[in-house]
Amino acid sequence: MALLGGWVIAYFSGRMKHKSLVGTVLSIVLTGVVLVGSLQINALAAALLQNIEGVRRTLHTWLLPLGLLLDGLVGSWGALLGFLLISLAPFLALVWGMSTQYKRILSSLASHVTRSDYRLREVKAGGRFAALFKKECGRYFGTTIYLLNTGIGAVMLLGFSVYVLFVRGQAALLVAQMGGAQAVAPMLAAVVCLMQATVNPACVSISLEGRTLWILKEAPVPPRELFGAKALVNVLVSDVPATLSVLLLWFGLGLSAPDALALLALCVCMGLFIPVAGLAVNLWLPRLDCENDTIVVKQSASSMIGIFGGMLVVGLGALLWAVGGKLLGFVWFSLAAAAVLLAGAALGWHWLCGSGARILQKL
Structure with a gap:
C-alpha cells in the first residue's frame, strides 16, 4: 500500500504544473x-466476532490468502508457505508494472515548464521581512516532506475537534461519565499542547538553508528579521489551528x-515558545551538509530534540498538575503555565537576537 501510494x-x-502542491494535497488525502x-x-473486529462462522467459511473461498495465513499461524507450515507464494506474485507484478514508468516519472518530476506568456508590468515593492516571510512560506508549503512531518499534528488536532463537534451529543455523555467538563479540561490541555509540540518547523528551518545559507548571511538582513520570519511561520501553523480547535x-x-479561555491562553503561549526553542536547538545542532530535505526533517538531531523536547515540556506540565496543580485549579494553573511559557519565549528571543545572531554568523 505504501509503494502504491508513493x-x-x-x-x-x-x-x-504545481508539483509540490499536488504532492502535498495527495499525501494529505492518502494520510486521511x-x-x-x-x-x-474496532467496528471490523466486532463484526467478525458476531459472524465468526461465516468468516471462517469465507477465509477458505475468495479470502483464501487470509485463510492460509490463519492456518499458518496455528502451526501449518504448508499453509504458511502457500500464503507467502500467493503474496509474492502480486507484489512482483506490482513492482514490475511500476518499474516500467520509473524513469519517466523521475524525468517528469525534475522537469520544468517553459513559460511563453511573459508580460511587461510593474512589480510591487515589499520590505525585507515580507520577502523573508514569503520565502519561508513558499519553502514550508512547497516541500511535502517538511509540511507533513512538522504539520501533521495541526491537521490531526483540527480533525479531532471537527469530529467532536459533529458527535457532540455522544461526546457530552462521555464527558459526563468522566466527571464533567471541568475534569476533562486538563486532558484537553495535554492533548492540544502535545499536538502543538509536534508542529515545530523552526527546529530544522536553518538546516534546510543548506549550502545556500551564505546568501542570507551576506544579504543586508539583520538576524532578528531572519529569525522572526522563520518563527512567524511556525506560530501561524501552530497557533491558528490550536485556536480554532479550542473554540x-x-x-x-x-x-x-473560564476553562476555555485559560486553555486558549495556554495554547497560544505554547505556540510562541515552541518556535523560539526550535530555532535555538537548530543553531546549537545545525545540519547544513545533507543531500536532501528528508534527512534534515526526519533524521537530524535538531529535529529529534525539537519534537521530543516539546513533548517533555508537556510531560513536565502534566507531572506538575498531578503533583500539586489541582490545588490551584485548572484556570489558575493554566494561566501560570502560560506565563512561564511566555517568559521562556521572551528569554529565548533575547538570546536569539544576541548570542544566536553571533552563532549564525559562524555557521
Missing part, C-alpha cells in the same frame, strides 16, 4: 484515508468560559 503521488505530481480506515478497526472544543464539549 507511486500514485509521484505519477500525478510529475504531470501537474489511512486514518479513517484505522478508526474502523470548537469549547462548543462541542460544553466547557465553561
Whole structure:
C-alpha cells in the first residue's frame, strides 16, 4: 500500500504544473484515508466476532490468502508457505508494472515548464521581512516532506475537534461519565499542547538553508528579521489551528468560559515558545551538509530534540498538575503555565537576537 501510494503521488505530481502542491494535497488525502480506515478497526473486529462462522467459511473461498495465513499461524507450515507464494506474485507484478514508468516519472518530476506568456508590468515593492516571510512560506508549503512531518499534528488536532463537534451529543455523555467538563479540561490541555509540540518547523528551518545559507548571511538582513520570519511561520501553523480547535472544543464539549479561555491562553503561549526553542536547538545542532530535505526533517538531531523536547515540556506540565496543580485549579494553573511559557519565549528571543545572531554568523 505504501509503494502504491508513493507511486500514485509521484505519477500525478510529475504531470501537474504545481508539483509540490499536488504532492502535498495527495499525501494529505492518502494520510486521511489511512486514518479513517484505522478508526474502523474496532467496528471490523466486532463484526467478525458476531459472524465468526461465516468468516471462517469465507477465509477458505475468495479470502483464501487470509485463510492460509490463519492456518499458518496455528502451526501449518504448508499453509504458511502457500500464503507467502500467493503474496509474492502480486507484489512482483506490482513492482514490475511500476518499474516500467520509473524513469519517466523521475524525468517528469525534475522537469520544468517553459513559460511563453511573459508580460511587461510593474512589480510591487515589499520590505525585507515580507520577502523573508514569503520565502519561508513558499519553502514550508512547497516541500511535502517538511509540511507533513512538522504539520501533521495541526491537521490531526483540527480533525479531532471537527469530529467532536459533529458527535457532540455522544461526546457530552462521555464527558459526563468522566466527571464533567471541568475534569476533562486538563486532558484537553495535554492533548492540544502535545499536538502543538509536534508542529515545530523552526527546529530544522536553518538546516534546510543548506549550502545556500551564505546568501542570507551576506544579504543586508539583520538576524532578528531572519529569525522572526522563520518563527512567524511556525506560530501561524501552530497557533491558528490550536485556536480554532479550542473554540470548537469549547462548543462541542460544553466547557465553561473560564476553562476555555485559560486553555486558549495556554495554547497560544505554547505556540510562541515552541518556535523560539526550535530555532535555538537548530543553531546549537545545525545540519547544513545533507543531500536532501528528508534527512534534515526526519533524521537530524535538531529535529529529534525539537519534537521530543516539546513533548517533555508537556510531560513536565502534566507531572506538575498531578503533583500539586489541582490545588490551584485548572484556570489558575493554566494561566501560570502560560506565563512561564511566555517568559521562556521572551528569554529565548533575547538570546536569539544576541548570542544566536553571533552563532549564525559562524555557521
